[in-house]
Amino acid sequence: QSxxxxxxxxxxxxxxxxxxxxxxxxxxxxxxNYVSWYQQHPGKAPKLMIYDxxxxxSGVSNRFSGSKSGNTASLTISGLQAEDEADYYCSSHxxxxxxxxxxxxKLTVL
Amino acid sequence: QVQLQESGxxxxxxxxxxxxxCTVSGGSIxxxxxYWSWVxxxxxxxxEWIGYIYYSGSTYYNPSLKSRVTISVDTSKNQFSxxxxxxxxxxxxxxxxxxxLGYSEIDYWGQGILVTVSS
Numbered sequence: 001q002s003x004x005x006x007x008x009x010x011x012x013x014x015x016x017x018x019x020x021x022x023x024x025x026x027x028x029x030x031x032x033n034y035v036s037w038y039q040q041h042p043g044k045a046p047k048l049m050i051y052d053x054x055x056x057x058s059g060v061s062n063r064f065s066g067s068k069s070g071n072t073a074s075l076t077i078s079g080l081q082a083e084d085e086a087d088y089y090c091s092s093h094x095x096x097x098x099x100x101x102x103x104x105x106k107l108t109v110l
Numbered sequence: 111q112v113q114l115q116e117s118g119x120x121x122x123x124x125x126x127x128x129x130x131x132c133t134v135s136g137g138s139i140x141x142x143x144x145y146w147s148w149v150x151x152x153x154x155x156x157x158e159w160i161g162y163i164y165y166s167g168s169t170y171y172n173p174s175l176k177s178r179v180t181i182s183v184d185t186s187k188n189q190f191s192x193x194x195x196x197x198x199x200x201x202x203x204x205x206x207x208x209x210x211l212g213y214s215e216i217d218y219w220g221q222g223i224l225v226t227v228s229s
Contacts, residue, residue, distance in 0.1 A: 001172065001173050001174060003156065003158075032213070034213035034214050034215070035214070036214045036215055036216070038157075038216070045206060045219035045220065045221060045222055046157065046206075046216070046219060047219075048215065048216060048217050051211075051214075051215040052213070052215070057217065089156065089157050091157075091159070091214045091216075092214055093213045093214040096170070096173075097170045098159070098170060098171075098172060098173065099159040099162075099210075099214045100159060101149075101156060101157040101158060101159055102156070103156045104155075104156040104157070
């Protein structure tokens, strides 16, 4: 079970949109519509931002959206704000009822 | 509001067993419908799923850790626990307990506890 692949860093200016990719395999992302995205600020626990590929928990801004194509999932943040600067992790359900995380992406708001 | 709190030693010697407990408040583990998870985060690095347990006792582990991990539940105390044997410095991490709705959807996390493996 290998970690999902995410870019180490992405950046954008306030108001812009950015997309973070998350690439897995046919044993995880490619086989299940159970991809989640988490936001983590320094020293804090992760926070669920997207689940089941496209769904937002109550209270999460609609500026956050998710999608999937084949073995790759994506998180898009539109209208970037300074408070969006954080680390982002994807996660997927995988075979044998296990779970796998991505390596994380550091988002910098310029 | 569900709250989770990790407890246990912050320092473990190499080759020994790391033992942590998670106390759940604001909800009952035995009510079902959730998986009770352990996730760790290496220093300045990413997250790793360790495993989870259902209230019935069914367990699911990360294949890379399966030979060293045991997760158990005590519904009478509303707690679940993690044991990781034969630890090395590579097991130094912040350990989080969490509630998973199933299928990789973790909605509540503990604050995390730093465990350092060192002699």
